[in-house]
Amino acid sequence: MGRPTVHLVGGPTAVLDYAGSRFVLDPTFDEPGTYQSGPVTATKLTGPSIRPEDLGAVDVVLVSHEHHVDNLDKSGREYARAARRVFTTVTGAENLGPQAIGLRPFEHAEDGAVRVTAVPALHGTPEIGVGNGPVIGFVLQADGWPTVYASGDNASVDVVAVIAERFPAIEIAILNLGAARIALRGDGFLTLTAELAVRAAALLGVRAVVPVHQDGWGHYTENGDDVRRAFRAAGLTDVLVALRPGDSATV
Structure with a gap:
């Protein structure tokens, strides 16, 4: 059985080496700053742990949604538009160039030996999520490799079920x-809390949980310490792969 490697860049951004392909999840490479999107102000507090040009060859960029800046900032958008392939929402694909493939939930695409299936995500409560626009997660499968779920900005344990x-x-x-x-x-x-992450891990029955999207932006209200406490209290410390930006783990 192959073992994937996850490198945490920071925020929601991670690099996944899996079954001979390299994937980048929700690229964000800008330095700290403040962004205005209509009435919403978002503040980026820390820059990425690695520059995009230092990532090496990448096969696919996975964008859970392209309309929120903490999941696709200015540099991340440029990176995605220059990528060989992008898998994202149908709406998002319209804004990311001809190399972007839009997937509806449970539609799939192939890259090399890997099948990538889009899965549902609810970006907030049912009422908030509708207004937050379409978001997807991804499930990656390949012969001889463990199945990997990347949630995107999902806040619902029911969706995880x-x-x-x-x-x-x-x-x-x-x-x-x-x-x-x-x-x-x-x-x-708008995303899972630490307590909900524990419930999600139990529902999925996974052997490893890699948290992302818990550092670097002002509107994240919990961090890695909160997640470690929640998993420790639930007796799931051995499941948690707690990375800091710049860290890697083979899982």
């Missing part, structure tokens, strides 16, 4: 955490 039922062999989950909250979007969380 649907994915677990559809893909019972998932072994590794890359979860967007941080309990993101923006006042103009109401009191609900």
Whole structure:
């Protein structure tokens, strides 16, 4: 059985080496700054741990959604538009160039030996998520390799349950955490909390959880310490692969 390697760049951005292909998840490479999108202000607090030009050859960029700057900032958008292939939402593909392939939930595409299936994500409570626009996660499968789930900005354990039922062999989950909250979007969380991440790990029955999307932006209300405490309290410390930006792990 092959073993994938995850390198955490920072924020939601990670590099996944899997079954002979290299994937970049939700590229964000800008330095710290403040972004205005309509009435919403988002503040990036830390820059990436690696420059995009230092990543080497990349086969596919996976963009869970392209309309929120903490998942695709200015440099990340340029990187995605210059990539060989991009898998993203149908709406997002229209804005990322001819190399972008839009996938609806449970549609799939192939890259080399890897099947990439888009899966649902709910970016907030049911009421908030509708207004936040389309978001997807991804499930990666390849012969001789563990099945990997990358959640994208999903805040719903019910959605995780649907994915677990559809893909019972998932072994590794890359979860967007941080309990993101923006006042103009109401009191609900836009991504999983640490406590919900514990529930998601149990539903999926995975052997490894790699948290991302928990550092670097002002609207993330929880960090890695919160996640470590939650997994320790649940007796799941051995499942948690706690990376800091710049760290890598083979899982």
